[in-house]
Amino acid sequence: MPKCECWAMVSVLDPRHGMWAEVDPEARMPLRNPVGHVNEGGRFYEGDLDRLTEEQKAAMFSLLAERFGGTPGDVREHFESLGYFPIREPVSLVICGLHMRCMM
Numbered sequence: 001m002p003k004c005e006c007w008a009m010v011s012v013l014d015p016r017h018g019m020w021a022e023v024d025p026e027a028r029m030p031l032r033n034p035v036g037h038v039n040e041g042g043r044f045y046e047g048d049l050d051r052l053t054e055e056q057k058a059a060m061f062s063l064l065a066e067r068f069g070g071t072p073g074d075v076r077e078h079f080e081s082l083g084y085f086p087i088r089e090p091v092s093l094v095i096c097g098l099h100m101r102c103m104m
């Protein structure tokens with residue numbers, strides 16, 4: 001079965017770019033589900049934890065802990081139980097062939 005290759009890219013003009021660039025040099029985050037959902041905070045996409053390396057996950061959890069409080073371990077537990085990490089708009093989406101049809 002072909003693998004999903006959907007990505008969300010955070011623009012260099014976005015203040016969040018620096019943070020994501022510490023996880024991936026291009027601030028390109030793997031997406032689990034290219035269809036976003038909306039809650040009171042805005043529109044979110046689901047980042048795919050399984051397509052991050054252990055190093056990337058460790059970097060991300062410590063950055064999120066710094067930013068939102070808690071320990072990196074708490075943050076990891078929270079997002080692992082959620083099953084994804086949220087990426088808020090605005091982002092550029094790269095949708096893979098597997099998911100292109102679902103988007104139409």
Ligand SMILES: [Zn+2]
Nearest residue numbers: 004006096099
């Ligand atoms: Zn995909």
